Structure formats: C-alpha cells, structure tokens
Amino acid sequence: MDEARPLWATPLQFVFACISYAVGLGNVWRFPYLCQMYGGGSFLVPYIIMLTVEGMPLLYLELAVGQCMRQGSIGAWRTINPYLSGVGVASVVVSFFLSMYYNVINAWAFWYLFHSFQDPLPWSVCPLNGNRTGYDEECEKASSTQYFWYRKTLNISPSIQESGAVQWEPALCLILAWLLVYLCILRGTESTGKVVYFTALLPYCVLVIYLVRGLTLHGATNGLAYMFTPKMEQLANPKAWINAATQIFFSLGLGFGSLIAFASYNEPSNNCQKHAVIVSIINSSTSIFASVVTFSIYGFKATFNYESCLNKVILLLTNSFDLEDGFLTVSNLEEVKSYLASAYPSKYSEVFPQIKNCSLESELETAVQGTGLAFIVYTEAIKNMEVSQLWSVLYFFMLLMLGIGSMLGNTAAILTPLTDSKVISSYLPKEAISGLVCLVSCAIGLVFTMEAGNYWFDIFNDYAATLPLLLIVLVEAATVCYLYGLRRFESDLKATTGRALNWYWKAMWGGVSPLLIISLSVFYLSDYITTGTLQYQAWDASQGQLVTKDYPPYALAIIGLLVASSTMCIPLGALGTFIVRHLKRGDTASVA
C-alpha cells in the first residue's frame, strides 16, 4: 500500500473506541432485566465467572488477531487461513444487518429528544377525544407513555402482515441519525478517534447525574432492596448461567469484526492484553452501575403507581360512602374498609369488585427489557419527576451517545475490510465508500419506519445476530487454536507486541471458551426447535395491550434467510477458495 495504515492518535483513543462500542444499550436495558429475573444480587456470581472465563479471553483473542494481522476481518482471517476467509465475510454480513436495524433506535432516541423540549411532556398527557369530553380511548385503556410510544412514535399496525406506509417523522429522524453516523466515520480513525471521547465519556456523566437523582427519589430504596436481595436458589437454575454467558458474549460485541477493525489501527507494539482486561471490566461495571440507576428509577415508579392505586381506592370509597374528604388515609384504610364491610354490607359488596388490591411487590415485579424499558418505563418515571424536561433531555442524549458509539463500531467492521480491499479503494476514496454504505443501510432501514416496522425490528433484533455470532466466534477460536496453531499464534504475538502469552489465555482459548460457546449454541438451537412456531407480541389498539401472535410463513422464511445468509458464508468461503486454488493448480500443471 502506498499510504501507511491510519493509526489511532493515542492508545487512549483505541480504549475509548472499544469502550464506546461495547458499552451500548444492552448494558442499560438488558442487564437490569436479567438481574431481576435471575435472583438479583446472586446473578452477579455467574456473571463475573462468565466474564473471566469467556468474556476476557475471547475479547483478547479478537484484539490480538486484529493487531497482529493489521487488517479488517476479511483480510485478517484470509491471512490466518485462506479457507476461512468466509468467517470475515460472515462478520461483515452480520454487521451489515446490525447497522441496518440498530440505527433505528438512534432515530427513536432523536424523536424523543426533540419532543422533550415541550411543556408538558407529550407522553405525560393523553390527547383529547373528538368532542373534547374525555381522553382518547386507546390512551385511556393503555397509559399515556404507552400510547405515545405505540401510536405517536411507531404508529404501529395490529399485525406484521399489515405493513402500512412509511411514517415520515421517524424516517426523517432515521436520515438524521445516518447523517450523524456518516459525519463521525467520514475521515476514518481521524474523525472517529475524536468522536469516541464524547461517546465514551458523556454517558458516564449522565449516569452519575441520574444516580444522584435516582437515589434521592421517593421510593428508590424499594427498588434497590428488591433488586439486590440475593435469591440464592437461582444459582441452581441453569438458565441463569446460560443468560449470564449470553449477556457477556453479546454485550462485548464479539464476532462482528468491529474489535478486529479497531485493533488493526493500533501500533503493533500496543499492549492489547491490558486493554482487553480493562475494556471488559469497564463494560461489566457499567452494566452493574446502570442497573443500580435503573432499579432506583423502577422503585420510584413502582412506589408512585402503588400510591396512586391506593389513592384511587380511597377516592372510590370516599365517593361511594360519602365519607368526609380527607378522612380516609393510607394508614387507616384497612380498618375503615373492615368497618364499612360490617356496617353497610350490601353497599360494600357492590363496590368491592372495583377495589383493586394494590401491591408494591406486583408493581416491582413487572420486569421489562428492551425498547419497552427504555421508551415506556423510563419515560413514565421521568414524567413524574420535577423539571422533567431536563431529565428527559439528559436521558435521551445518553441513549443517543450509547447508540452512536456502538454504531461507530458496527460501521468500522463493514468499512475496514472494504477500504483494505485494493480493488475497491482504487476506484473510490474512503469518503465515498462510507457514504455509499450509509446510504444503502439508510434506504433499507426505512423498512423499519413503516407501520409494521417494529415487528421487523424485533425479528432482526432476535434472530439476525444471535446464532450466527456464536458460530462465528466458535470458528474463530477453533481456527486460531487448532488450524493456525496456538504456538504459531503465540510466536506471532510475541513478535508483534513483544509480550509472551500467559498460560491462562491459552487454556481458555483452547478449551473452556469454545466449550462454553458450543453449549450456548446447543441451548439456543434446542430452544428454537422445542418452541415450535415462533411468536411475537403485537399491539392491540382496541384493548390497549400486547397480544401474542404467530409469525406468518414469509416472516419465518425471512428469519431463516437472515440466519443462513451469514452462517453459509463460512462454508461457501472455504468452498470458493478451494475451487479457486484447484483451478490455479490446474493452470500451473497444464503450463508446466
């Protein structure tokens, strides 16, 4: 190559790039859910074990490969073993799918951010119905935050079959999100290196502010106590261990090729072992930190809902029995109820069905993950805080930073192999290649802004990356250890970085991590097979809640296509190389 490979200006930029890529939305909206489901404080035990046994070794492996080979994923794996260039291609395909649907989340974050500059917040009040005597029906049945998410943001259709039209508002936000990503990756490491300072550090600032605010909220301690009381019996549940392993795996972003791409811009003598350990520890600590914030917010929301439930019961009883206003309070509610039941039995039995049993536990138990947590639960908590506009802006700004940070890694995974390829980079400058990739992804991403777009989003989210990634990382680990040779890789590493390989890494790469990945893959496959038909949650506007529906056959076909298109690259790549080599050998034999 005529030009020297662009490098990170300082090793700190590389660390920040990895952190901003790994610390993403999953830390905020998936880990707290898992923590709640699998025993609160005791979930940390399998989580930390999996981090040391699976997370750190595989992260180090990817960074080492990238730094030694100094090329993107396709070039790196072709150098290691020409038959496995398919692994690199599979990584690029998965990254491409991911970048298509991931930026839609940034578009939603932009939408909410722009709507946060209003008083009152648009998701805190229901819109009025036609003759202005009450509120919109769908909004009454659901809640105002759910209505704003499902109706105003997504304008969701009742099922995946009814696609509807492209909504221009989310489409505009999506275009803006892609323009922002393009601006950040335009100049390669030169621009990315500066942007990652913001995308890595700003979310922490916001989290700290939220931590202080969250801990001082009324009822926050309820949520924290609920989350952190360890339920030790969950340690025996195999699902807890499997989910811990899965969370570590996907949270670090292994197998996409982004880490290889980032590491390829390193100085050869960079100490990537230290950086691997630092990045994985910071990623996990951020998850735990974010779940503290999330649970104090949960506690606040649950306490608020519990108290409004109690107030509704008090109002109902006060109105039915014409008691003096202010006589019934939370403290004397039970005694008065029993008194009324005995004194006016007939009237009480009329009113009784409407009296809800308010329970703080049941409010806390509503575990939510994913977009539901970020855009419904959090907004519900924010609308009840004072100066809610400020908190809303801060929160969605943080979501945006987390999302853009991850997008930088995803696009780097796609662009690095393209810019490394001499064929493409001789025709087009890298600005044009980046622009083309962003344009194509944006155009396809407009599918997710249709009325049924959220259902397609869930398909991509659940199936595009899960199984293919496990296979890719398994092949990567097996290749480095057995096909290429662990000793050979060790000597390569020593020659490039000047440091020897610890026995711990060798043991993990050779044995433990591949075994873990195989067991995860087996679990996933058996899960898919035993559930039979795949189902999804559809929003029913008439009832104001989610209902479960089956996927139509063409959706199932697309799911299969998604999984196949990335996993098939591996054997096809091997086959292709074999054929090309066979032809070349045939040519040289005929010439000689």
Added chain:
Amino acid sequence: MLWLLFFLVSAIHAELCQPGAENAFKVRLSLRTALGDKAYAWDTNEEYLFKAMVAFSMRRVPNREATEISHVLLCNVTQRVSFWFVVTDPSRNHTLPAVEVQSAIRMNRNRINNAFFLNDQTLEFLRIPATLAPPTDPSVPIWIIIFGVMFCIIIVATMLLILSGIRQHRRKNKGPSEMEDTEDKWENTVKIENGIPCDPLDMKGGHVNDAFVTEDERLTPL
C-alpha cells in the same frame, strides 16, 4: 294558614329536589384535596354562593333571564361534601330540563370553579362532563424546529469535512508534480544562465568545498 302554606311549599320543594329526581344533578366537592390546610368549611353561606353561581349560569341562557337564587334548590348535603340540586321555573312547580342546566353549567364552568378556588376534578358535577382544555398546539411543532437546527448543523459540518478532504487530496496530487517542475526549472536556469550555456560537468557532480580551500591557505603562509 300561613304555616300550612309554608309546609306545602317546602313539601313540594322536597319532592322537586331529591337524590335521583328528574333533572336533578349531584355535586361533589373535595375541599381538603384541593386546598389542604387552607380548606374552608362548607356552611350555608357557601351554599348560598353556590346557588348564586347556578342562578347566574341559568340567567345567561336565553329565555331564562328571570332565574332567581331562590329557584335553585339544594338537598341531601353530606359530609363528603356532596349534595343534589335542581333549578325550578318561576312558578316553582316544575324543574328546568336537565339539558338546559347542563349546557348552562358547561359554559360557565370556569367561573363556578374559580368562585370556590377549585377545578374540574375537585368540583365535580356528575353527569355534566367538563370541556377539557386542549393542549396548546403551536403552528409549527417544536420538534421540527429542533430537528431542522440539528439537520443543518450536521449537513454543514459534513460538507466542510468533505471539502477539506477533497482539498487535501488535490494538494497531495499537486505536491509531487510541483516538486518535479521546480527541479526541472532549476536545471534549465543553470544551463541557460548568462545567456551562455555553462558546461554541465562544472555544476553537476561536485561542488567546491570552500572550507578546505581556506584551510590550505592557512596552513601554508609562506
């Protein structure tokens, strides 16, 4: 005789105003919820004010300008505070139709609320739905303004970066070719200096080192 008439009148009134009677409405106030410590006690004076407000609302309806405070009847006042009321016509034998009372109250709801320092939720007229205030809709939604600002900033920044990238690219392409031009020019000027072509061998390959010349001269002063 007068006492009998009085009893008769109050009996008729009692019949006109009854919970669930035709054209009667129930009113519910939540004073402590609305005003907390500053809640006033609900007494006959407050009731008089209420009757006055209802009469005022009815007087604004065409054909009902003759409504007096005494035409508004209250009954069944509870501790809640809640009571029923009806509005009678000047003959005090019939009650005014519910529809008229409903529309009158709806139109003047704000004045009635303000008279008691209450709002639609704390002064409830059951069966008279309040007209809810629609949220203020600015002509241009605020989010589009902020979107427009961000969009312009990003487009401008992108254009600047692309243009500076193109300029750098051009400078790099010009650079090597410019260097070659100056070298050629230098050689050309040397050759054609003074109009006489100098011997190329003199200038190329070998320069006189002045330092050595001076050394020799110093060393041999004789």
